[in-house]
Amino acid sequence: MLSGVGACPAVSAAEADTTDNAALNDANTTIIVTGLKPDEGQNKISQSGALGAKTLFDTPYSISVIDAEDITRRQANSIGQIFANDPSVFSSAPSGSTNWWGTQIRGLGVRNYYIDDVPLLLYWGGDFPLEPIESVTALKGLTGFMYGFGAPGGVISYRTKRPTAEAMLTTEIGYRTSSVFYARADAGGPLSQDGRLGYRVNIGGEKGNAYNQAGINRLVGSLALEYAISPDLKWYATATYEDSNLQHEPFQFYWANYVGNSLPRPTYDYEKLNVANSYYKARTLAAATGLDWTFARGWSARLTYGYTNKYHRSNKMFVYMRNQAGDYDGYAYNFAELDQNHFGQAMIQGDVMTGPIRHQIVTGASFQQTDSAFGYNDRDYYWGNDFNGNIYQDQPFRVTRAIRFGTGGWPSKEQQRALFLSDTLHLGEHVQAMVGARHTRYRLADLDGNPLVDSGYRTSAVTPTLALIYKPAPYASLYGSYVEAMEPGSRVGGEYANVGEVLKATLSRQYEIGAKYEHRQFSLTLAGFRIERANTIDRLINGARHLTQDGLTLYKGVEAIGSYRFSDRLKLGAGVLHLGPSIRNVSAGNEDLRGNIPAGAAKWQLTGSAEYYVAAIPGLSLHGNLRHSGKAPTSDSNTLYVPAYTTANLGFQFNTLIGGRKVTFTGNVNNLLNAKYWTQTNIGEGINAAMSVRLSL
Template identity: 35%
Template sequence: MHPRLKAVSFAVATLLAGAASAQSATHIAVTDAPDAQSATADAPASTALSRVTVQGARVRELPISSGALGARTDLETPFSTRQVTAEDLDARQVKSLGKIFANDASVMSLGDTFSFNAYSINVRGIPLDDYNGYKINGLPFFMTTVELPVESFESVQLLKGSSGFMYGFGAPGGIINFVTKKPTDKTLFSADLGYRSDGVFSEHIDAGGRVGDDRRFGYRLNLTHEQGDTYNGANVQRNSGSLGLDARLTSALTWTADAIYQSRRVKGGVQDFFLDDFNGDTLPKAPSGRKNLGAAYDNTFFNSNVFFVSSGLRWQIDPNWSAKVDVSRSQDRRRYSGQWMGLLNGAGDYTVYLNKAQGAATYEQAQALVEGEFTAAGLRHQVTLGLAWQGLNKQTVPKSLYTPIGQENLYAPITPLSWNGSYDDSLQYHNYHSAQKAVFASDTVQFSEQWSALLGLRYSDYDQTSFNTAGTVTNQYHKTPVTPTVALMFRARPDTLLYASYVESLEQGSTVGQTYVNKDEVLAPLKSRQYEIGAKHEGRDWGATAALFEIDRGAEYANAQNVYVSNGQIRLRGAELNGYWNLPAGLRLTGSAAWTAGKYRETDAELVGHRLEGIPKWQGSIGASQKIPGVEGLSANAELHYYARFDADSANKYKLPGYSTVNLGVSYETQIAAHPVTLRAGVDNVFNRNYWGFLQSGYTFVGAPRTLGVNAKIEL
């Protein structure tokens, strides 16, 4: 074990013992096996509400996806994980990625759902990368500017920290895996209607079942429509559909297929504020999230179309061995005309920049995996062997429009602005290609009922190439890294795990933004190392997880010449504590707390020792849900979220104030004509707190105001 972690190993056990005092994590395991059943259909989200939990017997823990590790339960995984089920997404009326993991203090949203940056989140102080940080059923998806249809997923899983062995290239913040809804053995049909501030209506249908001889063929269909005016003056129109199929070819062989399509158009709204032009010592107070800042220019929009399709075979060779093969292809196309704002001073003056562009990406992957277990020399081995290939191609325009069109003020009425220039974004060219070929293997050796060790190795052959409009190579990178994973696990009892792990990882470098001298340049990949010790307990009445980690990662930042560079190293250290506590009379307490500190090391002299921007030192959430006595099916819930203040830029010159938000909700389950009906209502940001959110170094956005959401669902 790393020397720094030896000194604190005892502290983890101490944290675990005390976690029952209302610190919380959700450990609801959901399988992604092809014939898994979903008892409750997913509902489209409105505004995020607290979770409503029906207490009862403990749910059997089922496997989660762990990439090259194969299928493992949370208590078999020597890493921090988090899962959110469709039932939880329904209960909190979650619609956006930024709210899926809102109850985990190590996760922070980096954008608003009605903006260009809807998709982006930060885990352990590190943004997930667009290229490899997001998966659908364990297969890659290029996530830039995309908000996936939450209604189509059975669960969303988060593997925190470095994941080089499990998934190959990826930022050390973690990996998010969206698990699609699967065909159900029982015929399922549900419909729901939703509304959220200030005039967005949604309709959703979820249907599933099995047909054919011996009910051999299964299907799961989800259709969603959403349209209306948002709280910040924009208008959203979204249509999405997903279809999951399977065929039980034999008792041991199953074919699966999944397809997702979504068209999402947001008219109006603004993107974010940047600090390059700021002259002052203190940032202005955040305006209301309800203010229509987008009224400055009446022709702004963001349109995206996404398509994902996959197919696979699952073969249960015998009780101890299984194999699977998967192939997938995804496409992402986007076009936008957006407003970016350059803050000028503490009085709230800012310059409006008009930005127009479009882009596209295509991602393909093929992977084969064999899992099994055997005993040799008195030791039990659980092994995984695999091969993988994936390729990413991107297209962009030769030059995006980025021009100032006038000035406004945060607190004054918005003055309409005009722009009389011309811009042709009709031509796109192939500007980027990357390919990964990988061989991986792992062995979990069981020494006794309590002790086991994991060793995993992944060999990757990685190519990355950038092109100009003439098709000439402008930048090329080739690497053949071996990324190891090592872990030691102690199963103190069947429901408790203590572990220590070490992981290495590589990730793609960033594409430089428009406000830097070297805009559009693709930086070289970054290397990271992670050390982690942790503990997990999953009991009937209470459960907890605790983890301490240290991550060394390559650094990217803007230097004194405003050139965005990849140079040096950053170090992050943190502690996480999560837990839940089921009390009598239907009361459930949940909570989550995280302490994270990051500093620049071995970088430009003016940055060495600076705190890493965008990381509150403390984050926390507390939740409670209560069945209302005397009214069958009625529950109320509440959440409190807290973020300490943090730095907005790498120079540590500007601070973003800390803030807290409160969410309240109520749920009522009943029956109409023998059909289950669920009614939900809730309010986010009850006290209408104005706050700045963090997007990336030197960029911030206006937080969401008080919002109302209601939903009615019937199962037929």
């Protein structure tokens, strides 16, 4: 795991990355590697939009990077599982369900997703296939300078696997409870004799019924190419496609109509929590191409073009819980939407000296166009109270009416044009000062589907960033930073009476101080932050729910994540996030909300983890983690809370040689103690297990 905590895990020769296709020289020998190495731990180089390529030590924000090895070892298949050891990143959506607005960073919802630096709208299902992924990064907090207009919750960024210098092939088959089988293959290497053209192919699929009785049916494929045109100029291209059909998943839960202050008893009788012929179907495509050019000593340029789209069709069921007895009002939600992004960016990065001061310059320009076609009309859109029931009783309702999935009812077109520039001044050996700004022009060109009628919605902003970094030693840094972000006015969703209304653009601010340390056995990151964001509030107007803007939400808190290697075989880790969120500056009509906790924000998130390499059985390692999520209000009114809960996961990995080939057996049990709990949006993730065998050729 490479993360913002700077953890440098023990790595056995039998646990090398799957790109290393060399056979083990000795299946009975385990080699432990410790210490800070280039492009590992806090020295890992991270691409953060307009910030360019910097090591985590030299980045004045909190960032967590989870690599493919750790994802594979824990058999993670959701955002919540990927970041299980980072208390600042949380998802209320359990695996085997649609991640419908479920991901949070520091208590704020995440809306910004990037694939190889290209934006992808995952609003109605915030998970991306992991088979072709090399790493997943969480950039915490505001991202206005790095990425432009966007929600202030942070960024989830995926990096796809790239071609390998040597030929490699791994195949894996696996099983998840209760009856999901999956298979995947990862191949790469040179395509030309001179090695200048390389490829990487990943294919995979899974099918069956998950632990929560959701029907899984998914196929994914990806291709990456790289060609060295010259020693200084490289072309690359990547493409990932997924076709997913998630059937009869458990209900999505809302609490707005609840009477009482205690939630019903959680139940994992999942067959009573779904409609048998419901589904959520999605086809996702993410592609990018570009050039990397080192045109002078210390100077490089990157030109990127990307295209992403997601076409989703919802026959998904939502319920409004009514009381502690478990009664609910059930709604069927049918719609289709096609979201497309065209993205282009040119960026130059390099060093220049002015006297004794070295400047790291990053400058560039970007363009982004988002086209969304949403079937919001009488034919293609449906939201209706079709069924009622109780979570402890069978639900006999079935959808029998005809469903149309047209996308012509509510198109929109957004454009962003931006220029950015930053300068990191190296003031001697130990001090860096960074100043940067992005100027973005935002245009909402179309809201009614008529390209001849402009919406007239325009706004622009200069979003600055300022930072100071002090490095008393190569393995430690202290930093302070300030950043702003502009969030375009959101379009109100179908569950509100003012559906279709576009709210005004808002400005958010973040102040952060922190420390990063990684040396010998000890790794630690600390951050204290204050995030100010304009608030959106549910209001009843003439008896109907409206989404409105009013007041300010303040998220201030402290996070700490660390690990310590007690021996060559044992490493323990822990993390804590303490939030002090509150609603401020509300108008007279919302005085009762002043000082309350924003909906969904828990004051406490705690994590603990362990890794152990078994001396008696060479090649065998054990790992486990605990996560505690504190109670969180279901709404800004703070009249009802989702109770705190704690889950535990345990797994193993065993590497050996069979017939001279490297074989890896992996198994994991999630929610080992079968803790029963609610989240903000779903019933919890009951105990479930996975097992796989991977062969490297």
